[in-house]
Amino acid sequence: GQQLNQSPQSMFIQEGEDVSMNCTSSSIFNTWLWYKQDPGEGPVLLIALYKAGELTSNGRLTAQFGITRKDSFLNISASIPSDVGIYFCAGRLNYGQNFVFGPGTRLSVLP
Amino acid sequence: EPEVTQTPSHQVTQMGQEVILRCVPISNHLYFYWYRQILGQKVEFLVSFYNNEISEKSEIFDDQFSVERPDGSNFTLKIRSTKLEDSAMYFCASRLRTRGLYEQYFGPGTRLTVT
Numbered sequence: 001g002q003q004l005n006q007s008p009q010s011m012f013i014q015e016g017e018d019v020s021m022n023c024t025s026s027s028i029f030n031t032w033l034w035y036k037q038d039p040g041e042g043p044v045l046l047i048a049l050y051k052a053g054e055l056t057s058n059g060r061l062t063a064q065f066g067i068t069r070k071d072s073f074l075n076i077s078a079s080i081p082s083d084v085g086i087y088f089c090a091g092r093l094n095y096g097q098n099f100v101f102g103p104g105t106r107l108s109v110l111p
Numbered sequence: 112e113p114e115v116t117q118t119p120s121h122q123v124t125q126m127g128q129e130v131i132l133r134c135v136p137i138s139n140h141l142y143f144y145w146y147r148q149i150l151g152q153k154v155e156f157l158v159s160f161y162n163n164e165i166s167e168k169s170e171i172f173d174d175q176f177s178v179e180r181p182d183g184s185n186f187t188l189k190i191r192s193t194k195l196e197d198s199a200m201y202f203c204a205s206r207l208r209t210r211g212l213y214e215q216y217f218g219p220g221t222r223l224t225v226t
Contacts, residue, residue, distance in 0.1 A: 031213045042115075042202050042217035043154065050211065088154060092213055098144070098167050099215070101154040 004091055004102035012108045019076040021105040023089030031092035032072040033099060034063050038085045046087075047074070079109050113137045115218035117203050123224045124193055132188045132221045134203030141208035143186045144215060145178065147171070147199040154202065160186065161208075193225045 004025050013019055023032070031050055035043035047058050049065035049072060056063055064073045072089055086106050090099035116135045124130050136143050145157040159166040160178055177189045186205075190197055200222050204215040 033214065035217075040220075040222075042219045045214055045216060048212075048214045050213075090154075098156045098159055098169070099213075100156070101146075103153045 004089060004100055006087075006089060006102040006105050008105060009103070010106040010108070012110060013079055014110050015079060015081060017079055019079055019083070019107060020073065021075075021087060021107075022071060022073045023091070023102050024071040025091060026070065027091075027093060028069045029072075029091035029093060030069070031099075032063070032065055033090040033092075034061075034072070034074050035088045035090065036085045037088060037104070043088060076107075079107075081109050081111060083107060084109050113139075115203055115205055115216055117201075117218040117221050119221060120219065121222045121224070123226065126195055126225055127192050130190050130193055130223065132190075132201050132203075132223070134186045134188070134218055135184050136186055136203065136205030137216060138184070139207065140205035140216075142166075142206045142215075143178075143180070144204040144206075145188045146202045146204060146217075148202065148220075149199045157188075190223075193223075195225050198223055198225045 006023050033048050034046045037043045047056050047063040052065055052069050053067050054065040060077045062075045086104040088104045089102045092099050118133045143160045146154050148154045156169050158168040158172045175191045179187050200220040202220045203218045206215045
């Protein structure tokens with residue numbers, strides 16, 4: 001089946017730093033969703049992207065739908081301790097409605 | 112703010128037993144989903160449901176699994192004869208039926224432990 005790769009797998013940053021992570025695939029996707037998951041909880045939707053090149057913000061978070069439609073990027077500016085968690089990308093292919101999830105990027109924020 | 116709810120939060124069962132996981136999707140949503148997440152791994156799609164029937168299902172969703180919307184609010188996942196490898200978090204999700212919008216909202220999950 002289709003695979004999504006996320007990098008980095010994990011990252012440790014200082015509070016206040018900016019964060020960048022990405023999601024890539026060999027397949028073309030028509031929709032990207034970015035989620036954050038805290039331990040023992042369900043994924044929380046952060047941003048949805050629908051068009052190639054689209055740049056969408058949600059507070060300190062900004063996500064982009066890659067021009068090739070095979071990737072997406074998530075940036076977090078001025079990180080704070082509550083940004084700690086696992087960030088998942090999910091992509092929807094040209095057909096169907098279900099999403100393929102990436103393996104996640106684990107973010108740790110050091111005070 | 113409306114949210115997806117799931118019960119129970121944790122279910123322990125013996126191998127071979129049947130379990131039913133329950134979800135109440137957001138009230139005006141019409142597409143429903145079940146996902147699972149084995150500990151430490153990614154979220155995996157199981158099944159989508161619309162208009163009282165399955166829209167899509169993955170290879171994981173074999174004959175041991177079934178879904179049902181028994182009334183206007185609940186959406187259930189049944190595992191007929193649980194196996195050890197069914198131990199995972201099971202998430203329900205729902206979305207609006209709005210053309211071109213695919214945002215899925217997840218519940219808090221049910222942790223299933225098969226012993």
